[in-house]
Amino acid sequence: MAVSEPYLSPPITRRAGRLRDLRAVGGRAAVGDRVAIGAFLALIVVGFAAPLLAAHNPIQPAGIPFLSPGHGGFLFGTDEVGQDILSRVLYGLRSSLEAAGAVIASGVVIGGTIGLVAGATGGWVDDLLMRITDSFLALPGPVLAIAVVASLGPSFVHTLIGVAIVWWPFYARIVRAEVRSLAARPHLEAARLAGVGSARRAWRHLLPGAVPALLVTASLDVGNLIVTLASLSFLGLGAPAPAPELGAMAARGLQYLLQEWWVPVMPALIVFLVALLANLAGDGIRDLLGDR
Numbered sequence: 001m002a003v004s005e006p007y008l009s010p011p012i013t014r015r016a017g018r019l020r021d022l023r024a025v026g027g028r029a030a031v032g033d034r035v036a037i038g039a040f041l042a043l044i045v046v047g048f049a050a051p052l053l054a055a056h057n058p059i060q061p062a063g064i065p066f067l068s069p070g071h072g073g074f075l076f077g078t079d080e081v082g083q084d085i086l087s088r089v090l091y092g093l094r095s096s097l098e099a100a101g102a103v104i105a106s107g108v109v110i111g112g113t114i115g116l117v118a119g120a121t122g123g124w125v126d127d128l129l130m131r132i133t134d135s136f137l138a139l140p141g142p143v144l145a146i147a148v149v150a151s152l153g154p155s156f157v158h159t160l161i162g163v164a165i166v167w168w169p170f171y172a173r174i175v176r177a178e179v180r181s182l183a184a185r186p187h188l189e190a191a192r193l194a195g196v197g198s199a200r201r202a203w204r205h206l207l208p209g210a211v212p213a214l215l216v217t218a219s220l221d222v223g224n225l226i227v228t229l230a231s232l233s234f235l236g237l238g239a240p241a242p243a244p245e246l247g248a249m250a251a252r253g254l255q256y257l258l259q260e261w262w263v264p265v266m267p268a269l270i271v272f273l274v275a276l277l278a279n280l281a282g283d284g285i286r287d288l289l290g291d292r
Contacts, residue, residue, distance in 0.1 A: 033284030040281035043274060047093040054087035058244040062087070066260045077262045079253060085266050088244040093270060096246055099160055100225040104218045106164045111171025112214060118172070119179025120202040130176065133169045141166035142228070149237040156239040159232050163225070174217055178210035216286040223278035230271045246271050 046053065055073075056062035061082035062074075069077040076085035118129040148162035183206065226246075232238055233247030241252065246267040253263030 030288070033287050036277065036280035036284045040277040043093075043277055044097060047090070047097045050087075050090035050094045054084075054090045056084040056087045058083065058088040058091040059242045066256075066263075068260075069262050069266075076266045077260075079249075079263050080256065080260075083242070085249075085262065088249060089246070089267055089270050091244040092246040092249060092267060093274065095156070095244065096226045096229060096271075096274065097222075099156070099163075099229050100222050102160055103164045103167055103225050103229075104221055107168040107171045107221075108214055108218060111168035111173075112175045112210070114168075115172040115175025115177075116179055116202055116207055116210070119176040119183065120206055126176075129172070133172045136166065136169040137173075139166070142231075145228075145232065146235070146237060149232060154237045154240060156243070156245075159229060159238050162237075163228060163232070167221075167225075170221075171214065171217065174213055175210045178213045179206045182206050182209040212289045216282060216289060219285045220279060220282035222282070223275035226271060226274050226278065 061078075062084045063072050063078045063082045065078060065080050065082045067074050067078040067082075069075060071077070074084055074086065076089060079085055079088075114129050114133065118126040144166050145159075145162040148165055149158050152158040152161065179202075229238070230245075230247030230250070233245045234251040236248070236251065238245045238248050241248065249267040250264045250271070253260075253267070256263045257265070
């Protein structure tokens, strides 16, 4: 026994070292995920606190036109009519977050309900609902959204309607796949054999099991939605001027890019920052839920 210990201890030591390394990497990853989620939550708080943080009215001139960042007390400078860009960016951030939340909520409610009914019922109901979903997925989403907004007229509400129409099918597909996977598990079969009704099984067992996938998808969609909404505003399909929308601000200031670069760049940087933090936070939520 004493002779065999030198031969057994090195592999065991190496294995223990690898486990410690994996725990250290996992711990650093968990800390990074929490930092990303915290940073995104802080950005959300900043956006919704815009009326408290903005020093000036976002649609009223507050200074001399084209003040560069940092001059005259304007951290982000002023635009072509003297509006405070920082105040407009804060209100535009709040508008973008509200729009993304509204589209995601509609997608979760509509798509989640369709996916739950299709996955829990099966048969011809599943086939019918999924063919309807596939017909929406087959359409070019951005083009359909632009067509809806163009036909209804450029406004904030019409932009939300146009995007929401093409966004719910993704949630329907995700929920349906999760529900079908959960329905094949032993505890669902046991509930069915015990006489639990299909509605109760769907509400008490299948829907809670699909919530983590919905949560991860929604968190990852925030960045995509903000970029999509900013793109529609950039094309002139958002709220008309002088509404503080990030995409519209970048589009209207594009003509000043070579001389007064901060006019289009500042709102574009905020769009980039929000999309980046939203995707990092979505990845963090996915990792934390996966660990659970």
